[in-house]
Amino acid sequence: MTSKKDRVVELKKAVIRFAGDSGDGMQLTGNLFSDSTAFAGNDFATFPDYPSEIRAPQGTISGVSGFQIHFGKVDIHTSGDLADVLIAMNPASLKANMNWITREAIIIVDSDTFTDKNLEKAGYKSDPLEDGTLSGHVVVKAPIGTMTKEAVSPLNLDNKTAQKSKNMFALGIVFYMFNRDYKPTFKFFEQKFKANPLIVEANKAVLTAGYYFGDTIEAFANTFKVEPADLAKGLYRNVTGNLATAWGLMAASERAGRKIFLGSYPITPATEILQELTKHKELSVIALQAEDEIAGVVSSIGAAFTGSLAVTTTSGPGLSLKSEAIGLAVITELPIVIVDVQRGGPSTGLPTKSEQSDLYQALFGRNGEAPVIVMAAISPTDCFYAAYEACKLALEHMTPVILLTDGSIANGSEVFRIPKVADLQSITPPIVPANDPDYKPYKRNPESLSRSWALPGTPGLRHRLGGLEKDNVFGNVSSDPKNHQLMCELRQEKVNRVANYIPEQEVIGDDHSDVLMVSWGGTYGVMLTALEELRNKGKSVSLAHFKYIMPLPRNTREILSGYKKIVVCEINLGQFVNYLRMQFPEFSYLQYNKIQGLPFMVAELKDKVNELLNDL
Amino acid sequence: MENIIDTKKLILSKEDFGSDQMVKWCPGCGDHAILKSIENVFPEMGIPKEDFVVVSGIGCSSRFPYYMNTYGFHGIHGRAAALATGVKLSNPKLSVWMISGDGDSMAIGGNHFIHIARRNLDINYLMFNNKIYGLTKGQYSPTTPKGSKTKTSPQGTFETPFNPGELVIGARGKFFARVVDTNLKLMTQVFLQAAEHKGTSIIEILANCVIFNNQVHALITGRETKDESQIVLEAGKPMIFGADRDKGIVLRGTKLVAVEIGKDGITEADLLVHDPSDPDPGIHLMLANMTPPELPAALGVIRSVAAETLEEAMYASIEREKKASKIKCVDDLLTSGGTWTID
Numbered sequence: 001m002t003s004k005k006d007r008v009v010e011l012k013k014a015v016i017r018f019a020g021d022s023g024d025g026m027q028l029t030g031n032l033f034s035d036s037t038a039f040a041g042n043d044f045a046t047f048p049d050y051p052s053e054i055r056a057p058q059g060t061i062s063g064v065s066g067f068q069i070h071f072g073k074v075d076i077h078t079s080g081d082l083a084d085v086l087i088a089m090n091p092a093s094l095k096a097n098m099n100w101i102t103r104e105a106i107i108i109v110d111s112d113t114f115t116d117k118n119l120e121k122a123g124y125k126s127d128p129l130e131d132g133t134l135s136g137h138v139v140v141k142a143p144i145g146t147m148t149k150e151a152v153s154p155l156n157l158d159n160k161t162a163q164k165s166k167n168m169f170a171l172g173i174v175f176y177m178f179n180r181d182y183k184p185t186f187k188f189f190e191q192k193f194k195a196n197p198l199i200v201e202a203n204k205a206v207l208t209a210g211y212y213f214g215d216t217i218e219a220f221a222n223t224f225k226v227e228p229a230d231l232a233k234g235l236y237r238n239v240t241g242n243l244a245t246a247w248g249l250m251a252a253s254e255r256a257g258r259k260i261f262l263g264s265y266p267i268t269p270a271t272e273i274l275q276e277l278t279k280h281k282e283l284s285v286i287a288l289q290a291e292d293e294i295a296g297v298v299s300s301i302g303a304a305f306t307g308s309l310a311v312t313t314t315s316g317p318g319l320s321l322k323s324e325a326i327g328l329a330v331i332t333e334l335p336i337v338i339v340d341v342q343r344g345g346p347s348t349g350l351p352t353k354s355e356q357s358d359l360y361q362a363l364f365g366r367n368g369e370a371p372v373i374v375m376a377a378i379s380p381t382d383c384f385y386a387a388y389e390a391c392k393l394a395l396e397h398m399t400p401v402i403l404l405t406d407g408s409i410a411n412g413s414e415v416f417r418i419p420k421v422a423d424l425q426s427i428t429p430p431i432v433p434a435n436d437p438d439y440k441p442y443k444r445n446p447e448s449l450s451r452s453w454a455l456p457g458t459p460g461l462r463h464r465l466g467g468l469e470k471d472n473v474f475g476n477v478s479s480d481p482k483n484h485q486l487m488c489e490l491r492q493e494k495v496n497r498v499a500n501y502i503p504e505q506e507v508i509g510d511d512h513s514d515v516l517m518v519s520w521g522g523t524y525g526v527m528l529t530a531l532e533e534l535r536n537k538g539k540s541v542s543l544a545h546f547k548y549i550m551p552l553p554r555n556t557r558e559i560l561s562g563y564k565k566i567v568v569c570e571i572n573l574g575q576f577v578n579y580l581r582m583q584f585p586e587f588s589y590l591q592y593n594k595i596q597g598l599p600f601m602v603a604e605l606k607d608k609v610n611e612l613l614n615d616l
Numbered sequence: 617m618e619n620i621i622d623t624k625k626l627i628l629s630k631e632d633f634g635s636d637q638m639v640k641w642c643p644g645c646g647d648h649a650i651l652k653s654i655e656n657v658f659p660e661m662g663i664p665k666e667d668f669v670v671v672s673g674i675g676c677s678s679r680f681p682y683y684m685n686t687y688g689f690h691g692i693h694g695r696a697a698a699l700a701t702g703v704k705l706s707n708p709k710l711s712v713w714m715i716s717g718d719g720d721s722m723a724i725g726g727n728h729f730i731h732i733a734r735r736n737l738d739i740n741y742l743m744f745n746n747k748i749y750g751l752t753k754g755q756y757s758p759t760t761p762k763g764s765k766t767k768t769s770p771q772g773t774f775e776t777p778f779n780p781g782e783l784v785i786g787a788r789g790k791f792f793a794r795v796v797d798t799n800l801k802l803m804t805q806v807f808l809q810a811a812e813h814k815g816t817s818i819i820e821i822l823a824n825c826v827i828f829n830n831q832v833h834a835l836i837t838g839r840e841t842k843d844e845s846q847i848v849l850e851a852g853k854p855m856i857f858g859a860d861r862d863k864g865i866v867l868r869g870t871k872l873v874a875v876e877i878g879k880d881g882i883t884e885a886d887l888l889v890h891d892p893s894d895p896d897p898g899i900h901l902m903l904a905n906m907t908p909p910e911l912p913a914a915l916g917v918i919r920s921v922a923a924e925t926l927e928e929a930m931y932a933s934i935e936r937e938k939k940a941s942k943i944k945c946v947d948d949l950l951t952s953g954g955t956w957t958i959d
Binding site: 035038039041231232233234235236237238247250251254259261263280281282283284286288290291292294295298299300301302303304305306307308310324325328332418419420421422455456457458459460461462463464465466467468476477 | 637666681691707710933938941944949958
């Protein structure tokens with residue numbers, strides 16, 4: 001007789017969603033599964049989904065915390081649409097996630113939590129485990145609480161402490177399902193709970209018990225295996241977008257030879273960048289947690305004047321507060337990088353949800369003619385390169401750069417092939433040597449139109465900057481009408497000419513096809529997945545996904561002219577599409593917009609494109 | 617910090633700091649005297665001229681950087697303290713001077729004001745207090761005396777004004793001094809003391825706005841009244857004032873009281889002796905609050921307490937971490953922690 005263990009089904013990819021009460025440790029569970037996934041050699045992407053309250057009322061829908069991982073033998077671009085496996089630690093987490101799983105999804109529940117009281121808190125009128133709600137699904141009813149208690153009984157732990165390991169039981173079941181080795185996770189326990197050997201033993205015992213529970217019960221007809229992905233040779237790690245952003249900034253500081261200064265105020269979902277940078281004093285990071293958003297950006301401008309690579313990090317509401325100061329950096333032509341991790345707006349909006357709705361603000365949200373470079377990172381790992389390049393452009397062109405990321409890619413993680421800093425492009429800020437007899441504050445590089453950088457403390461270069469209009473070249477205060485027009489035009493043209501220093505826009509697909517999907521920023525993964533699936537079905541579709549927004553790549557017009565239909569897909573009401581209409585009014589644009597605090601689904605994008613193809 | 621400078625070689629004069637820009641303050645404005653005083657102070661400091669940075673916000677006072685030949689930055693309204701913070705943290709060896717007014721510091725920049733005071737960066741903060749908005753032509757400021765009629769308070773203000781010294785001490789500031797624009801000698805002395813003090817030195821300068829608030833400080837600065845309505849505090853000296861040096865300040869119960877020496881058996885030994893270095897802010901707060909005619913306004917350095925500066929703490933932490941950490945460059949960071957290799 002063959003044991004169940006022998007009945008292994010190979011999958012190309014799978015999506016697992018861990019969900020529980022916000023105190024149930026679902027983020028840790030998800031992260032440990034990610035580590036195991038890396039160990040198994042799969043490509044993967046993850047996304048945490050947690051409430052904005054730290055501890056929302058226990059057992060309620062608003063208190064549900066989730067973590068999704070999409071992993072595969074094939075290239076993985078997103079954290080996945082619908083989950084193939086749901087782990088629901090209580091009724092509320094089952095209810096909250098029913099719309100986010102496939103029709104055939106395997107559901108593992110902690111049946112101990114399906115009490116009348118918890119069902120009521122979750123808003124269930126009857127028990128979904130009994131009333132047919134879950135028909136079509138394989139449901140594994142595991143009395144996780146009880147079995148956790150039993151697993152640790154030899155250790156004489158009190159039940160409250162024991163129940164904290166419940167999540168490891170669930171992880172054990174999933175490890176069994178996917179034929180994972182649980183031993184590497186033991187090492188994590190040994191590190192994490194070094195000071196408390198009893199807790200190490202408890203977690204090991206519960207994880208093992210979960211694993212053997214999976215093996216013992218008859219619920220699974222088979223187990224699954226996802227073979228290693230065909231990844232390029234190299235050293236890898238898992239990074240979130242925020243971590244990658246922080247590291248990209250630090251790499252740029254090292255390459256440019258300029259100390260990094262961060263002036264920032266904590267704000268969801270950007271805070272992790274500030275937290276990460278404050279950790280790295282060993283790399284000479286100067287990080288100031290400012291008294292407010294304004295002091296964050298203004299202290300950065302002071303640091304930029306003084307020769308630092310100056311950065312401020314924020315989200316939409318913070319960017320609003322920084323507007324006036326960004327104008328100051330525009331007129332003083334100083335290099336600063338403003339990272340805006342976009343979230344749902346307006347106002348406080350949806351702080352923990354993602355959106356692409358700060359584009360207008362980044363492009364136009366200042367008084368006067370105040371052009372800045374605007375870029376948008378396209379994925380968690382791209383945050384590293386986008387942050388690096390934002391610094392390069394700011395320093396070499398002496399201008400503020402707004403880098404847009406968003407909550408999805410900031411908190412989402414991806415497999416990151418670790419680059420060597422020496423292999424990144426060089427960064428050469430235009431620093432003026434001491435006593436340069438030709439130095440003038442607003443004398444410009446004839447090609448890029450950038451002025452040069454004379455640092456306080458350097459003999460022979462004393463000068464004054466400020467928010468009042470200055471005369472070109474000499475930099476004295478000037479209200480001369482013609483000079484003002486000249487300066488406005490020069491500042492605009494300086495930013496326009498950055499197009500000569502950035503790569504041309506690429507199209508994935510063909511130069512000519514029936515439909516061109518256009519998108520920008522953090523939606524790259526889902527757009528690419530939709531494109532691949534459409535093209536695999538032989539559809540005439542291509543994708544132009546933009547990372548450089550202001551200025552647009554030089555060949556943008558040429559690209560847009562090659563398609564029967566252009567559909568611009570964004571997580572807003574149509575900001576990029578209107579920007580394109582403004583720049584290239586000769587084309588007609590269709591739109592696909594979603595603004596629900598949710599990412600695009602591959603399926604809905606495909607439906608939209610298919611609809612357009614059918615109408616041709 | 618790294619100021620190893622042979623001061624003998626640094627013989628600078630006020631011409632080294634004069635700007636070629638036309639000074640556009642109104643004739644008779646108190647700001648002229650302050651500029652003159654700073655031009656005397658900078659050459660005395662033994663610091664190379666390129667190491668001075670003058671930072672300002674918005675308002676009449678904040679035009680100051682354009683009138684000095686140093687590195688200068690004329691910022692935006694209320695935010696000079698944040699600019700100065702970035703400059704100093706970025707390069708601690710610079711001598712940073714911040715110029716602001718009562719509107720810039722106490723109203724739009726109030727938040728930054730209290731935070732720079734508590735953070736204690738080594739910055740010299742000159743707050744020109746003319747108790748009015750001058751550049752916007754005569755609206756009341758947060759220091760305008762209650763009841764004053766201005767363009768935006770035609771019936772007199774209803775608001776209680778700030779006392780800047782009280783705010784500095786309340787924000788746990790370590791240095792506070794007050795001077796008047798009519799006493800160039802005192803101004804220069806105090807600026808030099810502020811420059812020597814390691815930490816945020818906030819100096820309130822009672823400045824006269826000849827156009828919109830003329831004579832607002834007249835009681836304290838007027839030739840006839842000043843001797844009785846101001847007291848110049850000196851460290852280690854008893855608090856004596858008056859044209860005949862016959863009055864003094866004593867602590868009676870929990871209050872400061874003005875007394876006459878020789879009357880009711882009071883001798884000089886009964887007077888309070890000024891100790892600006894006392895970390896306890898109690899007496900300093902009372903001194904900062906003294907208001908004529910009841911008590912003379914306190915001038916000079918009221919509070920000057922030694923404490924670690926923010927930049928010292930931050931850079932010391934960097935040095936410690938550099939020694940302790942295995943991470944020496946970004947490559948080390950990227951490859952630290954959980955990585956795996958694909959062959």
